Amino acid sequence: MKKFWVVLAVAVAALSAVTALGVHALRTTHASPTVYVALGGSDAASGNRSAPYATLQHAVDTVSGGGTVMVRGGTYSQRVVLKAVHHVVIQPAEGEHVVLDGSSVRVPDGRSAMVEISDSTDVSVRGMDITGYTTSRIHAVPIGIYVHGSDERIDIRGNRVHHLGNHNGTLGSMAMNAHGIAVYGDSPTGAVRGLVIDHNEVDHLTLGASETVVVNGNVDHWRITNNRIHDDNNIGIDAIGYEETLPAKSRYTDLNRARDGYIGSNVVENILSKGNPAYYSDGEWCDCADGIYVDGGTRITIDHNTVRHNDIGIEVAAENARGAADHVTVAYNLISRSGYTGISTGGYCDGAQDCGGVQTGRSFDNRFTNNLFQGDNGSSQFLVQYHENRNRITANSFCMTGAHAHSVDTVARSDSGSKDVVDFNTYSTPDGVTAGTQWGWAGKTYSGWNPYRHASGLDAHSRFTAKCLAPHGISGNPR
Numbered sequence: 001m002k003k004f005w006v007v008l009a010v011a012v013a014a015l016s017a018v019t020a021l022g023v024h025a026l027r028t029t030h031a032s033p034t035v036y037v038a039l040g041g042s043d044a045a046s047g048n049r050s051a052p053y054a055t056l057q058h059a060v061d062t063v064s065g066g067g068t069v070m071v072r073g074g075t076y077s078q079r080v081v082l083k084a085v086h087h088v089v090i091q092p093a094e095g096e097h098v099v100l101d102g103s104s105v106r107v108p109d110g111r112s113a114m115v116e117i118s119d120s121t122d123v124s125v126r127g128m129d130i131t132g133y134t135t136s137r138i139h140a141v142p143i144g145i146y147v148h149g150s151d152e153r154i155d156i157r158g159n160r161v162h163h164l165g166n167h168n169g170t171l172g173s174m175a176m177n178a179h180g181i182a183v184y185g186d187s188p189t190g191a192v193r194g195l196v197i198d199h200n201e202v203d204h205l206t207l208g209a210s211e212t213v214v215v216n217g218n219v220d221h222w223r224i225t226n227n228r229i230h231d232d233n234n235i236g237i238d239a240i241g242y243e244e245t246l247p248a249k250s251r252y253t254d255l256n257r258a259r260d261g262y263i264g265s266n267v268v269e270n271i272l273s274k275g276n277p278a279y280y281s282d283g284e285w286c287d288c289a290d291g292i293y294v295d296g297g298t299r300i301t302i303d304h305n306t307v308r309h310n311d312i313g314i315e316v317a318a319e320n321a322r323g324a325a326d327h328v329t330v331a332y333n334l335i336s337r338s339g340y341t342g343i344s345t346g347g348y349c350d351g352a353q354d355c356g357g358v359q360t361g362r363s364f365d366n367r368f369t370n371n372l373f374q375g376d377n378g379s380s381q382f383l384v385q386y387h388e389n390r391n392r393i394t395a396n397s398f399c400m401t402g403a404h405a406h407s408v409d410t411v412a413r414s415d416s417g418s419k420d421v422v423d424f425n426t427y428s429t430p431d432g433v434t435a436g437t438q439w440g441w442a443g444k445t446y447s448g449w450n451p452y453r454h455a456s457g458l459d460a461h462s463r464f465t466a467k468c469l470a471p472h473g474i475s476g477n478p479r
Contacts, residue, residue, distance in 0.1 A: 032066075032067060032068075033047075033063060033067045033068075034067060034068040034069075034070055035047035035048070035052075035053060035059045035062055035063055035067060035068070035069055035070070036048060036049050036052035036053065036059075036069075036070050036071075036072060036093070037052055037053045037054065037055065037056055037059045037069060037070070037071045037072065037076075038052035038053075038054075038071075038072035038074070039054075039072070039074040039075075039076070040054075041053050041054040042054050043055055043058040047059065047062060049070075052072060055078055055080075056069065056071065056076065056078055056080040056090065057078070057079075057080050057081065060080055060081075060082055060085060060088060060090070063085075063088055064082075064084070064085040064086070064088065065085075065086060065087070066086060066087035066088065067087070067088060067089075068088075068089040068090075068091070069088070069089065069090045069091070070091065070092070070093045071090065071091070071092050071093060071096075071098045071128075072092075072093050072096055072098075073092065073093065073096030073097050073098060074098065074099070075099040075101050076098070076099065076100055076101065077101050077102070077103075077104045077105055078100065078105075079100075079102070079105060079112075079113070079114050079115070079116070080100075080114070080115055080116070081116045081118075082115075082116065082117045082118070082120055082123055083116075083117075083118050083119060083120065084118075084119045084120060085120045085123060086120060086121045086122055086123075087121070087122045087123075088120070088122075088123050088124075089123075089124045089126065090115075090124070090125050090126070090128070091124070091125075091126040091127050091128075092126075092127045092128070097129065098127070098128055098129060099128075099129040099130075099131065100114045100115070100128055100129070100130045100131070101131055101132045102114050102130075102131070102132045102133030102134070102142070102164065103131075103132030103133075103134065104132075105132075105133060107133060107134070107135040107137065107140040107142045108140060109137070109139045109140050110139070110140070110141060111141040111143060111146060111148075111182070111184075112140070112141070112142065112143065112146070113133070113142070113143035113144060113145060113146035113182075114130045114133050114143075114144055114145070115128070115130065115144070115145045115146070116143075116145075116146045116147075116148075117145075117146070117147045117148075117151060117154060118147070118148050118149035118151065119149040119150055119151065119187075120149075120151050120152075120154070121151065121152045121153060122152065122153045123151070123153070123154050123155070124154075124155040124156075124157065125145060125155070125156050125157070125159060126155075126157050126158050126159070127157075127158045127159060128159045128160075129159070129160050129162075130144040130145065130159060130160070130161045130162075130164070131160075131161070131162050131163045131164055132163065132164055133164040134163075134164050134165060134166075134167060134206075135166055135167070135168075136166070136167045136168050136169075137166075137168065138166075138168045138170060138173070138175050138176050139175070140166065141166070141177045141178060141179070141210070142164055142165060142166060142178050142179075143178065143179040143180070143181075143182045144159075144161035144164060144179070144180045144181060144202070145159065145161065145180075145181045145182070146179070146181075146182050146183075146184075147182070147183040147184070147192060147195070148182075148183070148184040148185070148186050148192075149186065149187050149190075149192075150185075150187040150189065150190025150191065150192065151192045151193070151195070152193050152194050153193075153194040153195075154183075154192065154194070154195050154196070155196045155198075156181060156195075156196070156197045156198070156200060157196065157197075157198045157199055157200070158198075158199050158200065159200045159201075160200065160201045160202075160203075161180040161181060161200065161201075161202045161203075161205075162180075162201070162202070162203045162204050162205070163203075163204045163205075164178065164180075164205060164206075165178035165205045165206030165207055165208070166178040166206060166207070166208045167206055168208065168277070169277050170277055171277050171280045172277070172278070172280050172281050173208075173277065173278060174208070174209040174278050175208075175209070176208030176209065176277070176278060177207070177208045177209055177210040178205065178206060178207050178208060178210055179205075179207065179210050179211060179212070179213075179214060180202040180205050180207075180212045180213055180229075180232070181197060181200065181202060181212075181213045181214075182210075182211075182213075182214050182216070183195060183197075183214065183215045183216065183219055183222075184216050184217055184219075184245055185215075185216065185217040185218030185219040185220070185245065185246075185258075186217055186218070186245050186246065187218060187246075188218065188246050188247060188249075188250045188255060190218075191218045191219060191220040191255075192215075192218065192219045192220070192222070193219075193220045193221050193222075194221055194222070195215070195219065195221075195222035195223070196222070196223050196225075197213060197222075197223070197224045197225070197227065198223065198224075198225050198226050198227065199225075199226045199227065200213075200227045200228075201227070201228045201229075201230075202227065202228075202229045202230075202232070203228070203229065203230045203231050203232065204231050204232065205232040205233070206233055206276075207232060207233055207234035207235075207276070208234070208276065208277070208278045209234065209278040210234060210235075211234060211235040211236075211237070211238040211293075212229050212232045212234070212235060212236050212237065212271070213227065213229060213236065213237045213238070214235075214237075214238045214239075214240060215238075215239050215240070215258040215261065215297075216238075216239075216240040216241075216243060216245050216258060217240070217241070217243065217245030217246055217255075217256050217257070217258070218245070218246060218255050218256060219239075219258045219259070219261070220259055220260055221260045221261070222258070222260075222261045222262070223261065223262045223263075223264075224237055224261070224262070224263045224264075224266065225262065225263075225264050225265050225266065226264075226265050226266065227266045227267075228266070228267045229266060229267070229268045229269075229271070230267070230268070230269045230270050230271075231269075231270045232270075232271055232289075233271075233272065233273060233275060233276040233289065234271070234273060234276060234278070234279075234289050235271065235289055235290045235291075235293050236268040236271045236289075236290065236291045236292060236293075236310065237263055237266065237268060237291070237292045237293065238290070238292075238293045238294075238295060239258035239261055239263070239293070239294045239295070239297035239300055240257075240258055240295045240296055240297065241256055241257030241258060241259075241295065241296030241297050241298070241318070241320075241323055241325075242256060242257065242296040242318065242319075242320035242322065242323035242361070243256075243296075243320070252322050252323075254298065257296055257297055257298050258294075258296075258297040258298075258300070259297060259298045259299050259300070260298075260299045260300075261297070261299075261300045261301075262300070262301050263292060263300065263301070263302045263303075263305065264301070264302070264303050264304050264305065265304045265305065266292075266305045266306075267305070267306045268291040268292060268305060268306070268307045268308075268310065269291070269306075269307070269308045269309050269310065270309050270310070271289045271290070271291050271310040271311065272287070272289055272309075272310065272311055272339070273285065273286055273287065273288050273289035273311055274287065276289070287311040287312075287339045287340045288311055288312065288340065289310060289311040289312065290310065290311070290312045290313075290314065290315045291305075291307040291308075291310035291312065291313050291314060291335075292305060292307060292313070292314045292315075293312075293314075293315045293317075294315070294316045294317070294325050294328050295315075295317060295318060295319050295325065296318040296319065296320060296323040296324065296325055296361065297325060297328065298324075298325070298326050298327050298328070299327045299328075300327075300328045300329070301328075301329045301331070302314060302328065302329065302330045302331070302333065303329070303330070303331045303332045303333065304332050304333065305333045305334070306333075306334045307333055307334065307335045307336075307338075308334070308335070308336040308337050309336070309337040309338075309339075310338060310339070311338070311339045311340045312338060312339075312340050312341055312342075312344055313333075313335040313338045313341070313342040313343055313373075314330055314333065314335065314342070314343045314344075315343070315344045315345070316328045316330065316343075316344075316345045316363055316366050316368075317344065317345060317346060317347060317348060317360070317361070317363055317385070318347060318360065318361025318362060318363065319347075319348075319360055319361065320360070320361050321347075321359040321360060321361055322361065323361035323362070324361050324362040324363065324364060325345075325361070325362075325363050325366065326362075326363070326364050326365045326366060327365050327366065328366045328367075329366070329367045329369075330343065330366070330367070330368045330369075330371065331367070331368070331369045331370050331371065332370050332371065332471070332473050332474055333371045333372070334371075334372050334374075334474060335371060335372065335373050335374070335375075335381075336373070336374040336375045337374075337375040338375060338381075341380050341381065341382065341383040342371075342373045342375070342380075342381040342382060343368060343371065343373075343381070343382050343383070344382075344383040344384075344385060345363045345366060345368070345383075345384055345385065345388055345391055346362075346363045346384055346385030346386050346387055346388035346417070347359075347360030347361050347362060347363065347385055347386045347387040347388070348360055348385050348386070349386065350386040350387065360386065360387065361387065362387040362388065362389075363385075363387065363388040363391060364388060364389050364390050364391065365390050365391070366391045366392070367391070367392045367394075368382070368391070368392065368393045368394075368396065369392070369393075369394050369395045369396065370395045370396065370471040370472070370473060370474065371396045371397075371471070371474075372396070372397045372399070372470050372471055372474050373396065373397065373398045373399060374399045374401065374468065375399075375400075375401065380440075381398050381400070382396075382398070384417065384420070388417045388420070389417050389418045389419055389420065390418070390419045390420065391417075391420050391421075392420070392421045393420065393421065393422045393423075393425070394421060394422070394423055394424045394425065395424045395425065395471060396425045396426070396471065397425070397426045397427075397428070397468065397469050397470055397471050398425065398426070398427045398428070399428050399468035399469075400427075400428065400429050401430060417442070422441075422458040422459055422462075423458065423459055423460055423461050423462060424461050424462060425459060425462040426462065426463055426464075426465060426469050426471075427449070427462065427463070427464045427465070428464070428465045428466060428467060428468050428469065429466065430466065431466060432464070432465055432466025432467075434448055434449035434450070434464050435448060436448070437449055439452035439456075441455075441456040441458060442456070449464050
């Protein structure tokens with residue numbers, strides 16, 4: 001849940017070396033029996049292909065100890081809850097299209113979902129089309145797929161979650177929320193572990209103050225890969241720590257942080273908060289929706305994603321003043337056409353008057369490396385904010401174009417940082433002219449490439465060219 005106070009933009013450039021996480025793909029047990037669900041079926045039937053059940057819930061309850069639920073094609077106005085089930089697969093029958101349509105289903109207060117999984121092991125939800133679960137009630141939180149409690153080896157694969165959310169229109173309120181796919185590790189005694197979210201499409205969601213795809217709290221060893229996330233009005237992918245997901249005694253421990261995760265090979269685009277009532281303040285909209293966000297997470301790798309036309313491409317920060325984002329690697333990502341900034345790190349407020357007295361957390365020991373930035377956003381491509389140190393920003397390529405080709409490329413708003421490394425980057429403008437380019441560090445802005453380097457001591461081995469050079473290992477054009 002991103003709370004954002006707009007302040008003057010000032011920014012910097014970025015690093016990271018990728019490490020393998022040891023998160024293995026789910027090996028779901030396809031245990032017998034196999035039961036069928038179909039329109040026109042009956043829960044009093046035998047559940048085989050010729051005598052299918054009518055409801056997903058009855059089918060899941062029948063195979064709760066192990067089995068496969070095959071759903072025949074059609075549109076079902078049904079929710080399903082998988083609680084304390086083991087070795088269960090839900091998927092469409094081969095070659096058939098299944099829609100779970102929540103448009104006629106009442107959304108209760110609190111979090112609820114078309115598909116809910118809790119306290120379960122070895123569960124897979126595959127190939128479902130989930131839509132229409134929508135409300136305008138401010139205290140209701142509709143979700144497409146919701147995982148919570150203590151779970152092992154949950155696989156969410158090949159689904160489409162779209163056109164759902166919370167349409168409450170209260171301007172400036174952070175109380176309206178919705179999610180596409182939400183994973184809340186809300187048990188202090190057992191994590192959500194071995195989670196895979198892969199090859200899903202999640203789009204056209206109305207999210208209020210919440211996120212499209214989120215892992216929050218006690219979620220350990222997880223992967224979010226190969227998804228297409230687009231046209232949503234708040235954060236695309238988020239890994240969160242320090243919220244009230246666990247009880248108070250565990251809130252500020254590592255148990256309450258999304259950790260040891262991998263976000264890779266996703267396409268995240270058109271994530272924009274303009275028009276989202278939660279982000280309207282003082283007569284204007286905030287351009288503050290992240291494509292990919294680590295808010296208080298730790299030991300996470302973000303690599304080989306295409307992140308384009310979002311308010312903020314990738315952010316590594318901590319909203320909670322007692323929190324931190326650390327040991328995050330951001331590498332080999334293609335970031336283009338960001339409206340506010342390409343990558344941001346550090347707390348976005350320092351308690352000063354322009355933040356309304358708000359204090360945010362820290363960013364340290366993160367690496368941003370070999371990323372390719374392209375675009376003309378009229379702002380910085382890399383923004384270093386408050387309460388950050390020991391961050392490494394190396395071997396990135398910053399390719400500015402258009403009317404703002406000579407505007408700020410790399411800047412730091414705050415002078416509170418220490419022991420940062422910024423070097424071996426490549427910067428380019430179409431004409432290769434450095435005169436008039438603007439750079440910032442430690443709260444100061446410099447005009448020109450050499451004055452910036454001499455005054456800051458940064459980018460000693462970096463270069464400035466007329467040609468956009470993609471880092472080795474990145475191919476394609478993200479524009």
